Amino acid sequence: MGTKDKEGFLKLFMVYALLICIGFIYLYPILHMVSVSFMTLDDLLDSSIKWIPSSFNLANYKQAAASMDFWSSLGQSILLAGIPTICNLISCSIIGYGLARFNFPGKSICMGVIILSYVLPSQVTMIPTYVLYSNLGILNTIWAFILPAMFGQGINAPIFILIFWQFFRQIPKVLNEAAKIDGAGYFESFYKVSLPSAKPAFITVALFSFVWYWNEAYLTSLYVHGFTGEGMTSLVIQLQNFATNYNSYASTAVSGAASLNESINMAGTMLSILPLLLLYFVLQKQFVESIDRAGITGE
Template identity: 45%
Template structure:
């Protein structure tokens, strides 16, 4: 019995199981083990994608080669770059996601500011309609829009995506309006009121006081908007098909594009379309987003604290 109360036993117990002041070793090991296991499962599709993409044809056929390819084979990327028409589609994707995002961010900030700082009739109605724009599926409104664009000759023109963004109806705009609403609501009113007493106009107050202090909300909205526009394919396919081609659009018809470039009957067996080439294409598709994410990860990870989004 006295053995259990020996000072060394006490010390051991506190190191292993922890005490009030610190966590024990056992706890830490369990925590890390769980996180690493979940993290691995979580990222497994991504790892699979990358590893498959650098497999040569013989590695693909070899059942012994699962997670470690025998060589770093870049031929798949060479083909995928050509099939995706990478330089062109990449540039298109950047333009198609950056321009609407910029407009969407600015317009949503105006709307959010109006809702947060002014009292007017019908505000509840505006919130309800805002929520409805978030919930109503795109296929309930897309056909008349498409027909309208067809009449205006805008099908295939990037304006088809820019116009809704300019009028605050861009992709997932309700979320950004709510981000700005929360952001402006959480800013203290004092500065704006004193500026008003000094005779500053409402517009001037918005631009010189509200905008600078809500800068994090702008950055977070802009980044999320770019990502969501980049990944959106339902509307882009309907509005832009036949005009410009974005990277995800090209990826969704990858098989067809590949077979146009390498007709199945004429190429040798190693040049047939295989999953390694497909995975290279998929990886090239998300690569720009991965780069963006790793450069700006602070803004994704801390977006919540920075914008003061609550949960209401």
């Protein structure tokens, strides 16, 4: 068919209208957040001001950042998301390769257990795991995240294993056979032949693992932050406890901060997602194409 398929004008118009409308609905909370976070108390109370604040007011951000202990929390967040991600990459690629390249008895059982462990809510294993960590003495340290990730049991690790499995299956086996003929051992042919060609899978897993660890509030507060907050903290945890943190910060006379209001709440929320937003805009192409390239959808 040489002719270009033309869509009807009305249809195209409808599609654009819908996309723009839904896009606006999607962005609405973020726009709302940005706009409110710059407002002063007077702007908040003024009913004539809906979207654009009367002045570019950064005081909310300063106060929110001070109460969240922004820079230290940011550093800890990066550590808490980054190190388990690296462990995930190593362990899941090895496991995925083992599943994709070798035929050993019991392989289908392993696949079944992987899928089951994904469906199982983490709450069911949470309490014994908590006791186990406290017996091992790694509760409220970053090791509570690193150790499971090292053995392919981190957050959403089944998905990552399946991504690697899918990807290594697509790489022709002939490459490994050629390497073997040239005298490479099993591990050599793994990290010299298969790994370099699995770059897209690595990017996908790294991005998603980082984002999911970053956003994980429940397990972080339980295993790493600690019930009384003696362990490490992250921006998301700081946001979860924002009200109490802020009130204790505002009550000290030195800070001279206003009492908690909507603008400060929104500024705090904005601060906690800002690093990920920056990451997203820098790596947008990788994010958007990640699922495409990792071949989740390929059969």
